[in-house]
Amino acid sequence: MKLTTKWSIAGMFLVVGAAAYLxxxxxxxxSSAVPVAIDETTDPAVVTHxxxxxxYSSVVELYQNSDLVAEVKVxxxxxxxxxxxxxxxxxxxxxxxxxxxxxxxxxTVPITESGGISxxxxxxxxxxxxxxxxxxxxxxEVTRExxxxxxxxxxxxxxxxxxxxxxxxxxxxxxxxGKIRFDEGTGQILATVQNEIRNETGDLxxxxxxxxxxxxxxxxxxxxxxx
Amino acid sequence: xxxxxxxxxxxILVGAVTLSVASSAFAxxxxxxxxxxxxxxLYYWVGGVTTNLGGYNAQNNANLAMNAWNSTPNTKVxxxxxxxxxxxxxxxxxxxxxxxxxxxxxxxxxGNSPCDPRVTKWSWAQMHINSNSAxxxxxxxxxxxxxxxxxxxxLAHEAGHGFGLDHIGTYSWTANRLMLQTxxxxxxxxxxxxxxxxxxxxxxxxxxxx
Numbered sequence: 454m455k456l457t458t459k460w461s462i463a464g465m466f467l468v469v470g471a472a473a474y475l476x477x478x479x480x481x482x483x484s485s486a487v488p489v490a491i492d493e494t495t496d497p498a499v500v501t502h503x504x505x506x507x508x509y510s511s512v513v514e515l516y517q518n519s520d521l522v523a524e525v526k527v528x529x530x531x532x533x534x535x536x537x538x539x540x541x542x543x544x545x546x547x548x549x550x551x552x553x554x555x556x557x558x559x560x561t562v563p564i565t566e567s568g569g570i571s572x573x574x575x576x577x578x579x580x581x582x583x584x585x586x587x588x589x590x591x592x593x594e595v596t597r598e599x600x601x602x603x604x605x606x607x608x609x610x611x612x613x614x615x616x617x618x619x620x621x622x623x624x625x626x627x628x629x630x631g632k633i634r635f636d637e638g639t640g641q642i643l644a645t646v647q648n649e650i651r652n653e654t655g656d657l658x659x660x661x662x663x664x665x666x667x668x669x670x671x672x673x674x675x676x677x678x679x680x
Numbered sequence: 681x682x683x684x685x686x687x688x689x690x691x692i693l694v695g696a697v698t699l700s701v702a703s704s705a706f707a708x709x710x711x712x713x714x715x716x717x718x719x720x721x722l723y724y725w726v727g728g729v730t731t732n733l734g735g736y737n738a739q740n741n742a743n744l745a746m747n748a749w750n751s752t753p754n755t756k757v758x759x760x761x762x763x764x765x766x767x768x769x770x771x772x773x774x775x776x777x778x779x780x781x782x783x784x785x786x787x788x789x790x791g792n793s794p795c796d797p798r799v800t801k802w803s804w805a806q807m808h809i810n811s812n813s814a815x816x817x818x819x820x821x822x823x824x825x826x827x828x829x830x831x832x833x834x835l836a837h838e839a840g841h842g843f844g845l846d847h848i849g850t851y852s853w854t855a856n857r858l859m860l861q862t863x864x865x866x867x868x869x870x871x872x873x874x875x876x877x878x879x880x881x882x883x884x885x886x887x888x889x890x
Binding site: 457458461498499500501502503504505506507508535536537538539540542565566567571573589590591593595597614616618621624625626627628653654655657 | 683684688709711728773775777778779780781782783784785786787788789791792793794795796797798806808813834837838841846847849861862863
């Protein structure tokens, strides 16, 4: 068989293989099955969608772009309502259990996230619509991309950015990315975003896709490697 | 036709299939549901946007974003600005959120209550721009640096969600699409409105005009 013929055949196999990889890897968007999904939402939940300046796809990137990386436990939180039913932020006060990057002397820090429980009866705005109704009724949990905010009583490993504003404290690196819950008793990492949403959002929730179901030390080891 | 030519033809065909598969894998994505009415000759409202947002004319940028959508060929997207919020099905707001990484967000309403757009059609949508967002940030490698252009991009992106389009691609994909998860298509291409991909998306959701 001539050399050019061999190269042509090899090239065709390469192209077919690449096509198969692309088709399976990309059309399925996330082929890795995550064994654990915890539904943290007790109120009806709605999904809002956002546009971000920066997102990340590895623990290294989250670590490098964070001011504080720590294990925390949420003590309490307050909801900050805006003018509209879906305009809600949550300010959580967390106990710092272990610092992997940042000030090791921190005991408690505030973390502010977009989303949270919206009690419509407390809205400041007026949602008059063509139907003539005013404020909506009820309580709903507003999530960003299906990711609920951190919840009191639960423990998380968080990657945080300092807002430099004592009112807001820290925000989550990558907005919805730099937080992952673990069971304090078993140490198992838990997914908090529904499987179907994680499957549809590519690598947005890569942290949960890679580590949910595993022991938290698997993530801690990754963090320590980046130091 | 000799064997050499046949193999070359097969190789070209396989390559063409690969490219078409790859491009379709990165095509538009739909949130799930849609506006209850086709956004054709309906109204949008920009009264919730602060006129001067950090030195940028945010209301003008919202109008430019909607003009970009109105200019899409053969789509059922054509909306008029109104000062009557009750008549609007696309409301634009600005609001201060602590997370500067979040440039804007969209919420969906069925009547007066927020709804889950994956399973419920919405009668109107609410697009927000974060007045605290790092509009003036730009990656050091960014080609385009006009904060007004970036703001228009964000508003057009949120309007895309309001029409029913979801994010596409991975965070790191640098293709020229309005509905990427980040605003990188503005940074790299100066994109301030829908591309052919988003046009195809709304054509599928609402049908073509002709």
